[in-house]
Amino acid sequence: MKSYRIIEPSSEEELEKYYQLRYEILRKPWNQPVTSTRDEWEKISIHMLMLDENGEGVATGRLQLYNNREGQIRSMAVRTDLQGKGLGTEIIRYIEQKANEKKLDYLILDARENAIHFYEKHGYFVISDSYMLFGVIRHFRMKKNL
Template sequence: MTSFSIIEPDSSEELDAYYQLRFEVLRKPWNQPQSSTRDEGEERSIHILMKDENGMAIATGRLQINSDSEGQVRSMAVHENFRGLGLGSKVLRYIENKAKEKNLTKIILDAREPAVHFYEKHGYKVIAESYMLFGVIPHLKMTKNLFGGTI
């Protein structure tokens, strides 16, 4: 891969590609219906889509605005052929910069257990156990103070 771009999907084509990748990575492998991809927080979220040089959707992420001070990272998904290349890290940094622009001070998220290490590498700390998704994917609640200091 030679280049990539990060956009905030706007056109119906971009939004379709964004939701399709979210579905394929985060829902389809567990036989969940397409309708399960969208949740109650879509309208209060900034959506992020990464495309490769051919315009193919390769990563997604999202900053959900929970309050004047708190954001939530959701829908982090990298196409399976592109994992471990630093793309998820780029999407996460984009989200954190957006949160800072909006003067949010703290980010929370519910991490799938296999992704906990990824978030730890970016300075997130596990603070509690969270829910079990589809009866098989344990989640851990994690948080990060965007401007340093204790959480």
């Protein structure tokens, strides 16, 4: 049984692994440039990186903090060959623990259509349509009260 651990990346090496995995899973398949993976919200976010026993990055997630009531889940990505094995669930649990520590009232997120079922399993519900990414990836705004 493999063992995984979640860290909040801080060193240059950890941050490099984190942004690289985000890019590989969420941007590269749509031929987007590496620069597209970072945005203006990085500084107000808590970042999570899951590592395997060899220190390789296997999953990411991020809690974007707007104020003391609302947070947004972003950058949920699991290495392709490890999807469907519970790693995303571990990341979302970690994020919700952080949100509870910060006493947030609710979490929102913009789910890709393929991930809606995953979030529903964790108690999120669709509240509206959201944006279209790269002209092809439909998103739905979801919410969970904490």
